[in-house]
Amino acid sequence: MNRYGYAIVLCCFLLLFAGCGRKTLPIPPQAAIPVPISDLSRTLEDQGATLSWTYPSFAESGEKIDNIRTFTLYKSETAAEDFCPDCPVQYDLEINLSATGLQPGAKVTYRDTDLKNHYRYTYKVVSGSGWNIVSDDSSKVSFWWETPLPPPIGLTLQVADQRLILSWQPVNALYDGSPITEPVRYQVCRSIKGREFAKIGEPVDGLSYIDQGLANGRKYFYRVRAVRTVDDTDLPGAPSEVIAGMARDVIPPVPPEKFTIVAIGDGVKILWENIAQQGVAGFRIYRREGGDKEMVLVGEADRSSFSFTDRNLPPGKAILYYAVTAIDDAVPPNESAFSREVEFAR
Secondary structure (H helix, E strand, O other): OOHHHHHHHHHHHHHHHHOOOOOOOOOOHHHOOEOOOOOOEEEEEOOEEEEEEEOOOEEOOOOEOOOOOEEEEEEEEEEHHHOOOOOOOOOOEEEEEEOOOOOOOOEEEEEEOOOOOOEEEEEEEEEEEEOOEEOOOOOOEEEEEOOOOOOOOOOEEEEEOOEEEEEOOOOOEOOOOOEOOOOEEEEEEEEOOOOOOEEOOOOEOOOEEEEEOOOOOOEEEEEEEEEEEEOOEEEEEEEOOOEEEEOOOOOOOOOOOOEEEEEEOOEEEEEEOOOOOOOEEEEEEEEEEOOOOOOEEEEEEEOOOOEEEEOOOOOOOOEEEEEEEEEEOOOOOOEOOOOOOEEEEO
């Protein structure tokens, strides 16, 4: 080929890659480099740490990507006496995880229970879409690991209107009986169905917690973890036993104040002034004979009633005493105190 032929070939080559605006060879789809993972996070429990991140949706070139094959999690562990906060992190272990079956945007998790007391752990993750085609390093997470605290014991629940009051006994020592050198706080967790528990707010310093704004009559499940802070790490202990309860209205209504008794042909009719109280569901009528101390329930009336007829009177002549209470629509209902007693002589 003469020099003119070489020139033509060279021009064609330049036109092929310069004419479309590219300055470098195009990257084939299988070589697209994923963007670095930016949301690596960790959740600590008494058994270990759970690392999580999101499957990237884009390559560094800006195009969508769905062909990530692997995730490689790098783990560093450093004994407390060797830890240097300003030194570069040396990663001791690579954990390879398959991305097969996952889609962009999916949440990826890895649980690490191989942790040692008095060690500092640091993690990072990269994603790979082919041989030697990997993303830059992710964000990093780091924490201290120490002996977990035992669970709080003696959980109790106090029921109130639209709230439940939890209390527990303090955690004063580690599992092995050795003293705790850091302040202990307590994390309350709640569940609606008793399976998946979510934290309620931040850990508290005291031995009780008021969970407010609840739906009356709905069952709630609770458990509590003791938490201690080591340097920059909140270390939760083992969870307590689960305790459950329902908030409910515990405030009784006011009893009727004005009522009277009238003798009728087949018994005694008790009449009262209907009370306009929100939540009142009905009334209960009580009776006792002269000489008796305890009132006996003889009947009930609904909220729209203002009278009740007692037809099952005791035999013989006696002095009878009547009283009325109001009940509300709580489950179970709250009952007022007795009204004043009204005497009826037969």
